[in-house]
Amino acid sequence: MDKEHKASIDGDQWAQCVRDHGWLWNEAAAKGSTEPVTLILAHGAGAPMDSAWMDDIAARLAAHGVNVLRFEFPYMAQRRLDGGKRPPNPAARLLECWRDVYGVVRRHVAGRLAIGGKSMGGRMASLLADELGADALVCLGYPFYAVGKPQKPRVEHLAGLKTRTLIAQGERDALGNREAVEAYTLAPGIEVFWLVAGDHDLKPLKASGFTHEQHLAAAANEVAAFLV
DSSP states (O other): OOTTSOOOOOHHHHHHHHHHHTOEEEOOSOOOSSOOOEEEEEOOSSSOTTSHHHHHHHHHHHHTTOEEEEEOOHHHHHHHHHOOOOOOOOHHHHHHHHHHHHHHHHHHOOSOEEEEEETHHHHHHHHHHHHHTOSEEEEESOOOSSTTOTTSOSOGGGGSOOSOEEEEEETTOTTSOHHHHTTSOOOTTEEEEEETTBOTTSOBOGGGTOOHHHHHHHHHHHHHHHHO
16 A cells, blocks of 8 residues: 555544444544544553553644554453453564554555554554554653663664654653663664653653653654654
């Protein structure tokens, strides 16, 4: 399918598809002469697709003209059913879920389609971006390493990544602070947008002079500019 082709979404059919899968859809607020880009956004390891953080960023992106589709990995969907605290599925299952979701969305959306996510969701997307042929990759708080282990980074695949990528990262993120990340070798197509004194949720220290609201707004604006 031609990536330059305008997006074509049959409203009724798509709405039914979203309902059938239990997904969440934030439609772009402003439409120009061409259909907006669509971003499939995955949640992180600990919070669901409708966490306050995910709701907030999805709404901000939609306000900037980006369609946002959210889904849940199997373990999180099961948590919703039984209320249990399940750990994430093995990586192979998470990747399989990503492929399935992308395949369904791709059949309904014929225009530009980006993938990404918060923390673990973004990392899983980064492992598949080239394989899927995504138009872009967006990672919000990328887990470059486990807490306290910057000497053991999870960045080998990022050195050869071909998909154009934007990573919005807090400077003091416990899973990827600025000092550590700037020493890693990343592909030339990867841009890192740093949020001053931000943590893994992009929340800054009060002493920085910035607020969480400002950082979330800045991140959404940067992502939208990158995609649109």
